[in-house]
């Protein structure tokens with residue numbers, strides 16, 4: 456697994472406001488959208504392209520366009536949904552699949568409550584979106600499902616990661632074609648499984664407490 460921490464002053468600036476407990480939901484959603492666009496720029500560095508011939512008003516030339524099969528973008532509901540628009544803005548040809556996953560607050564075990572994506576992902580590049588990589592349970596399960604369906608190149612775009620979650624991904628996805636792109640690897644997880652310093656519950660901060 457490859458880990459890429461995007462070290463850029465604009466990313467750090469937006470992330471600081473995102474972390475701030477005083478930031479309200481509309482601002483939080485806007486910043487998450489802006490941040491994912493910056494992370495997507497790095498995350499799509501190896502997106503597959505093909506050569507095309509075009510004519511400018513001045514001469515013939517060759518350029519590139521995103522190739523087929525189209526990349527698949529998979530936000531993990533709920534919180535990953537807040538990253539979808541920012542990602543598809545940069546990847547206009549992408550197809551979108553959905554995974555609904557929830558982490559049990561007591562056991563910290565992730566479970567899947569909704570799956571809507573192609574059965575066959577052979578030869579597809581997939582971008583998984585989830586703001587938080589905490590214990591890693593959610594992303595490991597999501598990526599194992601994508602690889603089971605044939606995905607041969609998976610990039611997870613996460614706003615924040617915990618070192619514990621990165622370690623679990625390295626262990627459980629060893630040898631798999633997986634890259635994680637994040638704005639920060641924070642200090643640690645606390646006893647409740649929250650990232651420290653983190654930003655709290657990303658889904659709740661975007662959409663309000665679910666229950």
Ligand SMILES: O=P(O)(O)OC[C@H]1O[C@H](OP(=O)(O)OP(=O)(O)O)[C@H](O)[C@@H]1O
Pocket residue numbers: 531532533534535556557558559563565585586587588589590591592593594620648656657658659
């Ligand atoms: O790395 P893990 O320990 O598995 O935790 C990370 C997951 O927890 C949060 O989702 P949550 O279960 O709160 O669902 P929500 O997005 O609906 O709020 C977050 O959005 C990740 O999906």
Ligand SMILES: O=c1cc[nH]c(=O)[nH]1
Pocket residue numbers: 587589648649650651653654655656657658
């Ligand atoms: O800090 C955390 C950990 C898991 N999920 C969140 O939303 N926040």
Ligand SMILES: [Mg+2]
Pocket residue numbers: 534656657658659
């Ligand atoms: Mg949540």
